[in-house]
Amino acid sequence: MTRQSPLAPGSPVSRGLGFVVRSLTFARPVIDLRALAIRNFSLGWWVSFVTGIGIFTTVYLTPLFLGRVRGFNAQIGMAMLSAGAIERARSTEPALAGLVGVLQLRGLTG
DSSP: OOOOOTTSTTSHHHHHHHHHHHHHHSSSOSSOGGGGGSHHHHHHHHHHHHHHHHHHHHHHHHHHHHHHTSOOSTHHHHHHHHHHHHHHHHHTOTHHHHHHHHHTGGGGGO
């Protein structure tokens, strides 16, 4: 089996580069990447992107770990349900509302 170059036409890398070039050169792009030049928007986008990756990998990898490493089968759903219920209870904790005021998060964005 021969390996295809990552920059070959039709590869994900070339399609991604084409998307960026098209978004930056067309007058009315589908997604205007020039908005990322705004510092606060760019910071918020990156934080959301990294958080999304973290949440996705946790939700995806936990059942794999439970099934392959710990040997769970039908118990995986119950383990994920209980973990989700605990996280939900933690996320609605009233102490978090006071923590936001203490940290003064607005000072981070200048």
